Every structure is written in structure tokens, then in C-alpha cells.
Amino acid sequence: MTTWDEHAAQLADTVTHPRSRWRDAIRATPRHLLVPRWWHNDLTGTLLLDGPTDPHRWMRAAYSDTTLVTRLGSLHADLAHPDDRPPWWPSSSSTLPSLIVRMFRHARPETGQNILDVGTGSGYGTALLCHRFGDQHITSVDIDPYLTATARERLADIGHKPLIAATDATGPLPDTYDRIIATVSVPRIPAPWLAALRPGGRLVTTITGTSLIIGADKTPDGGALGRVERDWAGFMGTRHGPDYPPRLMHQFPHARDQDGDDITTGRYPVLDIAEAWEVNTQLTLAVPGIETHFETDGDDRTAYLLHADGSWARAHGHWTDAPTVHQSGPRRLWDVLERIRHKLNIEGSLGLYGYRVHIEPNGRCHISQGGWTAVIE
Template sequence: MDWETHARRLAADTVRPESRWYGPLATVPRHLFVPRWWANGGGRWVLRDGPSDPEAWVQAAYSDRTLVTRVGPLHADDAEPDAEITTGHPTSSSTLPGLVVSMYRHAVIGDESEVLVTTGSGYGTALACRRLGDKRVTSIDVDAALVKKAGDRLKSVGLNPKTAVCDITGPLPGEYDRIISTVSVRPVPASWLTALKPGGRLVTTIARTGLIVAADKTPDGGAAGRIALDAAGFMATRQEDDYPPGLDAVYEQAKTAEGDAVGVGRYPVLYVPDAWDVWSMLELSVPGIEHRRTDDDDRRTVWLLHPDGSWARAEGVWTDPPTVHQSGPQRLWDELERIRHRLNREGGLPVYGAHVRIEPDGTTHLKRGAWSATIC
């Protein structure tokens, strides 16, 4: 397999030739870190085996896209040939290379930086090793099997970073100039602030939002920085083999029931996760909403579900005002419309570019102009 040509093309498509990340992108054999992956097709996960189809393997591995390596508790490496999964959420992946590099750039990594990164497939760890040398890189994951797989593949390409099985929300195995997490958290773990060296920087995303936080440690043991102007979303941290069950019981109630309040929405039906700024603002306002959708030709139905039993269902055709049903202690669609009112009135939402102040216990304050929010 002529993977080097494909890796150089990926590097050229992702960064400029003079970038310090060009060399790592051009020389790390990504296909070795993802020999098998899960492809989402028609509502089910279908196993893809690289060695059995080298052309598809090289095209997938050297494209700027995420490859899901684990669904629920089942890693693609451990699945039976031609396996399919009809339910479940991704629990590990090889993040698209462009986004990995973007997170590293937000970290402003220096040549002498000691960095902590998250493991996943090991590909992002390999990029950091090629950029800094493997002795400056520590890679952690909560899953021992993932750490073992990634560690073996890193060794196979001559890289030997420090690896550890570790819950990233708890105590970390050292002190670092940079902590870069490609899993999302809420709130920022206090242990990160303890593990950051003076002046160190953390970069992460806030769970269930598109918000990238880049913040530098301050003398009081907290951190200060900004929400990046670009957006990203990662899987949330987990402590078990799989994520807890979703809000299926609330969904079954909301699926067709008459709401306590029924009305006509002002704006066309929006599947909120498609709009990064609206999604992030709504999550900050009402944390924990789960979103679902169905599309039938030009008719769309979306559901907003909350752990407290609140739900909203909106159904409409194309740009027509939707019929909205709401029930429970909170009126979720009303809150969404307040955010959309603000977007239309002001032409933007304040969340991206906001100032960030993280207290030593991890409580995170966002502020831009008169707007503010707290994540704890």
C-alpha cells in the first residue's frame, strides 16, 4: 500500500507546507491505527475491515473525517466479520485529523512542552509524538483495552510515549505544560488545574456544546482564556464501557402525545445540533437536553427531551411555522425561541469569543458584554 502518498495529500489538504504539523500528518500511518471501523448506514453501524479492501481503507484513513472505532462496548477490532449493530452510540473514534491539529494549535504547543493528550485510537497521540518527541507526550484513556491497542500500534511505528489508564476527570499522572482533551467535559475538572504547571494551558470542549475552551493557568490556581471562534464537538467523558441509557422513556411519552401546551412556533423547525451557536446557547441555558429528529420528504419533526420529564415536539413542512407541543415543568421550545429571537435581533449570539474564567474548583464563568453564564 502506497500510504505515504495519501498521507502527504492529507497533510497538504490540512495545513500549509511550512506548518510544524505538516511533517507529522505526512509521516504518521493513520491506517495502522484504524484497521477496522464502524460506518453508519441507514440507522445501523456496519463493520468495515481495512485489510480486506485496501483501496477503501486508504481512502477512509487519509480523509479528513472521523472514523468510529467503538460503538457501545464493542470495538471494531473485536467484532465478528460482517458484523452490524442496530443500536448504540459511538464510544471511541479516530478524530478527523484537521480537528486534532486545530485543538493542538489552540494549545499553542512549544517545542519544549510536556503535554497530556487523550488516547482514542492513538493517532492523535502519534501526531503529538512526531511533533515533540515521544518523551514529552503522555496519553491517557479510561479504557484499559483502548490504551493497550493504541500503545501496541504506537510501538509498531517506533513511538513510545507514556501511557496510562486514567479517568481524565480525576487525578492525573503528572504535571504538564499543556492538557489537550479530545473528549468533552462538564465542568472543567479541578484536577486539570492542579496538574497544569504555572502558565500552562488547557484546551477542551464543553460537553453537549460546540464550545472550545482555551485557558491559561493563573497564579490563584484557576485559569483564564476565551471560547474559540471556531466550533467542535467530541464524545463526552465516561466511566463505564458505555454511556448511560438515553431518555427513551421521555421520548416514548413525547412521540405522539398531546402536550400540556400546544401552539404555533414562530420559526421553521430546527434540529438544534445542526446550529452550533444555538445548540451551545440552549445547553448553557437548560443543561441536559437530548435532541431527536425524523424527516419525511419535506416534513420534519424534532423532539427536545429533558431528564426532568420536560419535552417539546415541533412538526412542520419546510419553512412553514410548526405545530409545537410542550409538556413538563419546563417549556423547552419557548427557551429555544428566545435564543432564536436574540439571534435574529442581534445577528449573532454572544457565546463564541466569550471570555472564560475558571475557578480552582473547575467552576467556569463565561462573559461577553452584558451576557454571562456559569458552568458547574
């Protein structure tokens, strides 16, 4: 039977170049011990998987370049009963290893630097950092006390003892750092991150609701300058309590069957917006706080756009047919989406990757290129 270190070596072959400085860390880290149980979702629904009871599947899952979901809503896989079938709303995971390594590369960490890992999760990313830079230089934070306590115990079992703290990562931080690397997304850059970043330090994060990875270096005024990386990623958003607040879909039941104030025929077929990363990114920048929802019934598709200001839109159509669109509230959300899709069709791309980023000390983030600017605040 193939041993775990042989599986880890195969994973390293998959996600790193032979001369990568992250290669040894992946080969030396027993990911399976950090993720003994996880949630799986397929056409049959949600299923709890237990590694020790199926070692072959455990090794195959732990050492594949795959995200393993470890928490749904407020229910940890570690604490769940085999018959539990919670809704598929992931709230913590062990991120796919290739993405963790990409985020670390964007941060450009160096030996001797103090590094903050935002979003402990299973502790796998923390373990990679510890292997390469030493436990004494690594701090990891997560809002979930169970996750931090469990990661601390499991990391100690494999020989790592970084500082791990249960705290809201968007608030005051335990220390100051040369690098801040977030594998959770934020709706805006937290001002405490800038305050905790040492002179010349660098932060890397993603913006909630977008595929944007922002890498920025601290400036003498307490802000930061950088770029939208020529790369993309999507992470779960930061939360400030035991679980995320209810989705807006629960607050807008009328959006499912009520006629809108405006009823029109859409220009483009119904789209699963969350899976169209460029479109979703531009929509989030245009309407911060917007939520999307998508359903299918055979070839019939329905998409919803919702906002806390009371605006909602529903578009229903058959496959590639033009949909019927209902809209209500102070803003016509589907109109905003169609303008974005029209621009994409004309120009072939919505840009943003490689654009300049200027972050003020209070966290207000300006993304610009030429005469175009978007502000995230």
C-alpha cells in the same frame, strides 16, 4: 499502487500549510495502521469496514480528512463480527486530522513541555504529538482499557512509546503537565485538570453539548483565564464507565405521542438542533443537561427536547410550515429555544466566540462579554 506515505503526504497537503510545524508529523504517521477497522453509516445503515480486505478503500479512508468511528455503544470495530449492526451511537473514533491539528494549535505547545492528551482513541493524535515533541514528553489517557492497550501496542509498532493510561480523565491524573489538550468534551472543566496544570500551563477543551473551544492559561490562584476561541468543534463527551447512560428519549416514550400540558403553534419551522451549532450551544448554556432528538419522514419533521427534570417538548411540522408544539414538565423547553432563535434572527449571530473565560480552581467556568455572563458548573 500509491503507497501509504504518498497518501499521508497528500493528507498533509490538505490539512496543513506548507510551512506548518505539524506537516512532517502528518506525513510520517501511518494512520491506517492505527485504524484497521471502522464503522460506516449511510442510507443503507451501519456497516463494518475492514481495511486489510479492501486496501484501496482503507488508504482512501485513513488518509482523508474524515473522522473514522471505531466504537458504537460498547462494541469496538476491532472486535465486531461483519454481520453486527449496532445502533449508530458513536463512543470512540479517530478524529479528522485537521481538527486534531487545530486543537493542538490552540494549545500552543512548545519543545520540552510535558503534554497530556485526553482521549487516546485510536492513538493518532498521540502519534502526532510524539513525532513532534518526543515520546518522553507525552501522556495519553482514556477510560477504555481496550483502547489504551490497543493504542499502546499499535503506537509501539510504528516506533512510539508514550505513557498511556486507562483512567477516568475527569479524576486524578498520573502527573503534572504544561499543556492539557482534550479531544473529548466535558460538561464542566474538571478541577483535577487545574490541579495537574503546572504554573503558566495551558488547557484546551470543548464543552459538552456546545461548539465552544476553550483555551485558558493557569493563574496563580489555581484557576485559569482565557477565551472562547474563534473556532468551533464538537467532540464526544467524557464517560465514566463502559458506555454512555441511556438517552433520555428512552425514558420519555410518552413524548412521542402524548398530548402536552401546553399545545401551541410554534413561531419557526422545525429545526435539527444538533446540527445548528450556535443555537445548540446557547440552548445548552440556557438549560444545562438538555438533550435533543430529530426525526424526518419525507418532508415531515419532528424535534424533541428532553431534560432529566421531567420537562419535554415535541414539535411536528411539514417542511417550512409552523409546527404544532406539545410541552410538559416544570420548564417550557421549546419556549427557551424559540427565544434563542428569535435573538439569532434579530442580531444575525449568537456571539460567544472570542468571549472572556474565567475558570475558578474548582472548575466553575464563567464566560462573559460586557454585561452578559454564562456560568458552566
